[in-house]
């Protein structure tokens with residue numbers, strides 16, 4: 001089963017439209033045939049980036065989305081709105097959403113469902129904190145995030161997603177998980193999904209790694225068969241670094 005590699009740049013709360021323009025312009029690389037590239041600017045910059053990506057293969061993603069379609073939800077953005085913006089991917093359950101905005105597995109489950117209804121590719125983020133890792137809770141925490149996040153979803157739905165393993169302790173910290181640590185968890189996620197659904201799903205679904213991905217560690221990460229892509233944050237704000245990450249060379 002060929003799982004197409006995917007590189008997703010998460011700009012987080014950076015790059016207002018004026019700066020987003022400059023960064024998008026600097027992403028002058030051609031997307032290699034064997035990989036998919038997505039960038040996730042903040043909501044207010046989606047429009048300008050979308051216009052600039054016209055005719056190019058780089059896809060547009062959103063960093064978050066609310067699970068109701070419209071109504072009195074001051075400050076929120078719906079799937080309907082994002083579909084009009086030309087978004088194809090949406091990050092769901094990023095650890096910053098979970099930690100800072102107290103997003104629960106139940107809300108994440110609702111978001112995944114609405115994202116699928118709108119035919120987005122949900123990028124479902126899971127990962128353990130440092131405390132959880134040190135307490136040997138990694139597997140348990142991730143299993144719970146997966147079980148509750150995927151509650152009520154059919155195999156055919158789950159196959160449309162990308163799972164992102166993002167250890168919280170590695171995000172923005174400069175401390176990348178070693179390729180070995182990442183592979184261990186990716187393998188565990190596959191084994192767990194095989195139990196939750198079946199072996200076929202576990203072999204077909206893409207599982208990507210995020211957490212201080214940089215030009216100097218991407219080749220090693222991408223040389224592991226269990227790692228189907230990367231989700232850089234900080235490094236995606238630098239055109240040269242992101243270009244190098246997109247052009248990774250598996251060792």
Ligand code: PGA
Nearest residue numbers: 171172211212232233234
């Ligand atoms: P980082 O962020 O690459 O800056 O660690 C990754 C992420 O949070 O998606």
